Amino acid sequence: MNNRANAIWAIIFVVAAIFLGWRIATGNFGRVYVKSQQVTVNADDGSVAASWETHTKVPPRDHQEEGVSLSIPRTIGLWAGAILTLCIFSFLYGDNPFYKTAESIVVGASAAYLMVIGFWTQIIPNLIGNIVPDWTRTWATPGLDPEAKADYVYLLPLMLSIMLLWRLAPVGGWISRWPLAFFIGATAGFRLIGFMEADFVAQIRATIIPIWVKDAAGGVDIWASIGALTMIVGVISCLIYFFFSLEHKGVVGKTARLGIWFLMVTFGAGFGYTVMGRIALLSQRLEFLFYEWLWLDSPTADAVSGTASLIMPALGG
Amino acid sequence: MKRTAPLLIAATVGFIIIVSTFIPYTESWGEDSMIWFDILAAVAFVLGGGNLLKMNLKKVSERRPGWAYSAIIIAAFLITLTVGLLKVGTHPNEVFWNKPWSGDYIGEGSALWWIYEYLIYPLTSTMFAMLAFYIASAAFRAFRAKNMEASLLLGTAFIVLLGRTYAAIILTGWLPELAHDAEPSFFGQLWNGLRLEKLTETIMGVFNLAGSRAINIGIALGIASTSLKVLLGIDRSYLGTGED
Numbered sequence: 001m002n003n004r005a006n007a008i009w010a011i012i013f014v015v016a017a018i019f020l021g022w023r024i025a026t027g028n029f030g031r032v033y034v035k036s037q038q039v040t041v042n043a044d045d046g047s048v049a050a051s052w053e054t055h056t057k058v059p060p061r062d063h064q065e066e067g068v069s070l071s072i073p074r075t076i077g078l079w080a081g082a083i084l085t086l087c088i089f090s091f092l093y094g095d096n097p098f099y100k101t102a103e104s105i106v107v108g109a110s111a112a113y114l115m116v117i118g119f120w121t122q123i124i125p126n127l128i129g130n131i132v133p134d135w136t137r138t139w140a141t142p143g144l145d146p147e148a149k150a151d152y153v154y155l156l157p158l159m160l161s162i163m164l165l166w167r168l169a170p171v172g173g174w175i176s177r178w179p180l181a182f183f184i185g186a187t188a189g190f191r192l193i194g195f196m197e198a199d200f201v202a203q204i205r206a207t208i209i210p211i212w213v214k215d216a217a218g219g220v221d222i223w224a225s226i227g228a229l230t231m232i233v234g235v236i237s238c239l240i241y242f243f244f245s246l247e248h249k250g251v252v253g254k255t256a257r258l259g260i261w262f263l264m265v266t267f268g269a270g271f272g273y274t275v276m277g278r279i280a281l282l283s284q285r286l287e288f289l290f291y292e293w294l295w296l297d298s299p300t301a302d303a304v305s306g307t308a309s310l311i312m313p314a315l316g317g
Numbered sequence: 318m319k320r321t322a323p324l325l326i327a328a329t330v331g332f333i334i335i336v337s338t339f340i341p342y343t344e345s346w347g348e349d350s351m352i353w354f355d356i357l358a359a360v361a362f363v364l365g366g367g368n369l370l371k372m373n374l375k376k377v378s379e380r381r382p383g384w385a386y387s388a389i390i391i392a393a394f395l396i397t398l399t400v401g402l403l404k405v406g407t408h409p410n411e412v413f414w415n416k417p418w419s420g421d422y423i424g425e426g427s428a429l430w431w432i433y434e435y436l437i438y439p440l441t442s443t444m445f446a447m448l449a450f451y452i453a454s455a456a457f458r459a460f461r462a463k464n465m466e467a468s469l470l471l472g473t474a475f476i477v478l479l480g481r482t483y484a485a486i487i488l489t490g491w492l493p494e495l496a497h498d499a500e501p502s503f504f505g506q507l508w509n510g511l512r513l514e515k516l517t518e519t520i521m522g523v524f525n526l527a528g529s530r531a532i533n534i535g536i537a538l539g540i541a542s543t544s545l546k547v548l549l550g551i552d553r554s555y556l557g558t559g560e561d
Contacts, residue, residue, distance in 0.1 A: 041414045050414045077435030088443040104386040106440040108393030115366045116401030118359030120422045127356045142413035157353045161360040168367050177323040184555045185327030186354040188544035189334030199537035203530045227523045234527025242535050264466045266528025268473025278449035285446045
């Protein structure tokens, strides 16, 4: 990185640090307030059998309302989220320890998160719940059908699961091929049917019908019909471009070239859409930093000890 | 045994699923296969987690370069796994309040919810958001209207980008809009269709859809042939080299 780029980044960091320091010194920000609600469960005789508190996030401007209090865990979470967001953004400068730390956290946490979801949504209700339903009902899934009986066929997926985990063992790696084969075979079966139905037959049908689009009065809607015909021409010309058993010469070549043009429009539209999606995501992250964390929007900032009254004079307002 | 049995398993399972789509009597076989598939997919996550742990523990124990990041991965993994499996911080289920494990493991206020809300979601969405910079930078360097194809790609991207923002109204807002109460004329519709937001709709709904459909039809045919090759045992690449 050259000196000019370093200087620009240095200026950005210094300005950001000054701004953050100023916010810390003057304003209230980075707090999460919650409203508590008591949940009570009554026993058959009307006495209180159990009770606990649930907390719902409220905007900071409601912090003086009854039952609203500062949530320490969520406030810590907000700060952790904001700091880690900045760590990820630091990659724009280049690979650095802050980015790598944030990346390591997301790798470890995401892997475990998916494992936990799989455990509570599949392994417990579908595997253990089918093999030993009475036992599962007593603790993990009390809502399980009370008539459900043990289905010992599910010992087979249990066996396949153990065989799959054998891959972690230093010897006998081939044992995991059996569950892998089940996996591959099932995927092939599902995909074959799913894609032929949804992406082949349904796509062709949706392309052809309707060719002549009618308007509300029962006449032909010229522009919609032109659109439908263009679509048919586009799909056929693109498919001809994908068909390599014929040499792309003469009429076939010209049609294939038209297909390329359609595909270029598709890629351009896809690119534009992707950029817009990413920018929307970026603005969402900036909103999180500026509004949720720094409280720079006045409705929120007004809420706690008039932070806006501190910001506005500084901005000359 | 090592190679023939997996081939038979893959073929049997695959064809049972295909048959279950067409023969009502075998419908439940397909449903059961789907549940078995989901169970194995969940176990595959356990395998993935175990492998992640194994690789990173090895890196830490050997003090290889970057081992500190591996230690962070292990810590994040174990903490998330523990709080998720033990349902730390979850409220009891209101119906089954006397069963302490009946609470929603991801319910608001639980430790796993906290990890997702304040760590996983901000980090992953920021990573995706950063792609905006790299896509823009790559486009600036690579996009050149050198020929017809490149011009079409560039022009379409430009129109779609503008058409989805307020810039479309500023640039082409002067073109007449269709009156709702009157029968629109041919040229009225033409002028209206040239407004950037309408042009974007046409591009997305006609040209883009035509290309996408052709690609999807191609993918479907490719998937069908690949699946058949796997089920018939012609493609055996998933069995590996056979050295173990």
